[in-house]
Amino acid sequence: MASLLYVSLCVLVSAILSDTPSAQAYRIWLPRNASAHEGGSFMQVHLHRDNETGSKRFEGSSPYVKMQYHMGPVLTSSIRVYIIWYGTWKSSQKAIIRDFLHSLSGPVSKRRPTVGAWWNTVQLYTDQTGANISKSVVLAGEVYDHYSHGKILSRMTVQEVIRDSIRNGSLKVDSCGGLYMVLTSEDVQMQDFCRAVCGFHYFTFPSIVGYTLPYAWIGNSALQCPEYCAYPFKVPSYMIGFEPLKPPNRDVGVDGMVSVIGHELAELSSNPLINAWYAGNDPTAPTEIADLCEGIYGTGGGGSYMGSVSVDTYGASFNLHGIKRRKYLVQWIWNPIVNYCTGSNFMG
Ligand SMILES: *[C@@H]1O[C@H](CO)[C@@H](O)[C@H](O)[C@H]1NC(C)=O
Numbered sequence: 001m002a003s004l005l006y007v008s009l010c011v012l013v014s015a016i017l018s019d020t021p022s023a024q025a026y027r028i029w030l031p032r033n034a035s036a037h038e039g040g041s042f043m044q045v046h047l048h049r050d051n052e053t054g055s056k057r058f059e060g061s062s063p064y065v066k067m068q069y070h071m072g073p074v075l076t077s078s079i080r081v082y083i084i085w086y087g088t089w090k091s092s093q094k095a096i097i098r099d100f101l102h103s104l105s106g107p108v109s110k111r112r113p114t115v116g117a118w119w120n121t122v123q124l125y126t127d128q129t130g131a132n133i134s135k136s137v138v139l140a141g142e143v144y145d146h147y148s149h150g151k152i153l154s155r156m157t158v159q160e161v162i163r164d165s166i167r168n169g170s171l172k173v174d175s176c177g178g179l180y181m182v183l184t185s186e187d188v189q190m191q192d193f194c195r196a197v198c199g200f201h202y203f204t205f206p207s208i209v210g211y212t213l214p215y216a217w218i219g220n221s222a223l224q225c226p227e228y229c230a231y232p233f234k235v236p237s238y239m240i241g242f243e244p245l246k247p248p249n250r251d252v253g254v255d256g257m258v259s260v261i262g263h264e265l266a267e268l269s270s271n272p273l274i275n276a277w278y279a280g281n282d283p284t285a286p287t288e289i290a291d292l293c294e295g296i297y298g299t300g301g302g303g304s305y306m307g308s309v310s311v312d313t314y315g316a317s318f319n320l321h322g323i324k325r326r327k328y329l330v331q332w333i334w335n336p337i338v339n340y341c342t343g344s345n346f347m348g
């Protein structure tokens with residue numbers, strides 16, 4: 001069974017080679033007060049939730065949300081993540097992110113709720129054959145890129161960054177379960193970073209990279225816009241009365257990135273070629289499984305309330321335990337069975 005599905009994803013990947021869309025659908029991670037024009041269906045969901053006084057039991061529930069399967073592949077065979085550390089990264093920062101990835105399907109922490117159980121919501125998504133998204137997510141490779149394309153990147157140069165590491169053999173081509181993540185350090189600017197995105201995902205173009213590979217970019221926002229991209233560890237000034245929370249790994253930018261990495265991983269796995277799971281009728285602006293739950297980290301979350309999360313002895317907020325006694329605060333994911341957002345710290 002597994003090998004059949006493995007083949008089918010690869011067939012679909014090669015089928016799309018001849019039909020590369022010209023418009024890129026970026027994963028837009030919107031700040032809360034983005035304009036209605038930019039926000040589209042996303043803001044509608046939030047407004048609805050704010051005004052839904054009846055029941056907050058179903059976090060993020062909305063009759064307007066129709067998460068639909070568009071027949072494309074999802075990642076049903078073992079998921080292998082390849083990281084490109086772009087720019088300058090401290091070893092403490094890399095450790096926070098590596099430990100998060102190793103917690104997804106690594107040794108199970110004795111403390112609950114776990115990072116691994118958080119992935120259970122993503123596993124509920126299936127492909128045409130009924131096969132679920134893989135339980136196995138491993139960090140399969142890492143490369144360093146010391147500003148090969150400078151300190152200002154665009155959506156296209158990110159693909160060149162991936163291409164260059166593939167060309168010189170430091171990254172392998174893994175088109176059946178491989179996900180490529182370009183992580184940029186706090187001094188690297190990205191087109192639309194802060195203004196509209198904290199991270200995005202798409203797939204690489206054969207004309208640039210030579211292959212169609214699902215990839216994501218996530219930036220460290222610490223020096224640029226932590227109040228949007230590392231929220232709630234920094235809070236925008238217009239949110240009067242909201243105190244920022246303490247980050248569980250003492251690093252505002254990287255702790256903020258971890259939730260965005262979780263967001264992008266969930267969407268890359270359920271919509272790797274932008275033709276599988278999303279809501280809305282516009283494939284150039286799909287509302288995907290993590291978009292619907294942005295800002296929700298615990299039971300009761302919705303509107304500007306993040307939901308019920310834990311606080312450790314140092315006063316840091318978290319909702320997941322990982323390996324090596326790590327703690328993380330990661331947003332919830334849309335659950336297609338119950339039609340609301342869930343996470344492993346769900347309290348029924
Ligand atoms: C959000 O709202 C504040 C205050 O109204 C404004 O200064 C800021 O530019 C807005 N941000 C975006 C991304 O629209």
Ligand SMILES: *[C@@H]1O[C@H](CO)[C@@H](O)[C@H](O)[C@H]1NC(C)=O
Pocket residue numbers: 047050051
């Ligand atoms: C609905 O939500 C909006 C945005 O939060 C708010 O301004 C408005 O007052 C709410 N309306 C009702 C009836 O609660």
Ligand SMILES: *[C@@H]1O[C@H](CO)[C@@H](O)[C@H](O)[C@H]1NC(C)=O
Pocket residue numbers: 120123124125126131132336337
């Ligand atoms: C696989 O997906 C189906 C449909 O969403 C769900 O009922 C089932 O529990 C999932 N299996 C696992 C192991 O998550």
Ligand SMILES: *[C@@H]1O[C@H](CO)[C@@H](O)[C@H](O)[C@H]1NC(C)=O
Pocket residue numbers: 144145146148161164165168170
């Ligand atoms: C491969 O290319 C990348 C991107 O240009 C570069 O950062 C890296 O150092 C190169 N690796 C080798 C082994 O040449």
